[in-house]
Amino acid sequence: MAGERYNEEFKIAAVKQVTEGGYSIADVAKRLGITTKSLYNWRDRYGENAQVYQEKQSSSDELRKLKAELKRVTEERDILKEAAVFFAVESKKNTRS
Numbered sequence: 001m002a003g004e005r006y007n008e009e010f011k012i013a014a015v016k017q018v019t020e021g022g023y024s025i026a027d028v029a030k031r032l033g034i035t036t037k038s039l040y041n042w043r044d045r046y047g048e049n050a051q052v053y054q055e056k057q058s059s060s061d062e063l064r065k066l067k068a069e070l071k072r073v074t075e076e077r078d079i080l081k082e083a084a085v086f087f088a089v090e091s092k093k094n095t096r097s
Contacts, residue, residue, distance in 0.1 A: 006034070011042045019047050 017028045018039065025043070029036045044053045 008046075012046050014039060015043050015046045018043060 014028055014032055014034070017023050018025055025036050025039050029039045032039075
């Protein structure tokens, strides 16, 4: 079962067994043949606190995108600085001759 992917309907149904059915996470996980860790993660994602989880994911996704953009812009800035120095030196060489 390692690495097996489950669709969202399966995950939501498993979480409902815990949140609405009153079963323990260990019982549901054993019955479905999944790990308790997976079921805890699914409960966070699809359960009663799903809104908090989604907001946290959204914030971390936005932070990751902003960090990537900052890295790209910083690299572009550094390239432009080097180009400015290069052209300044070339300009001085051409004015002297």
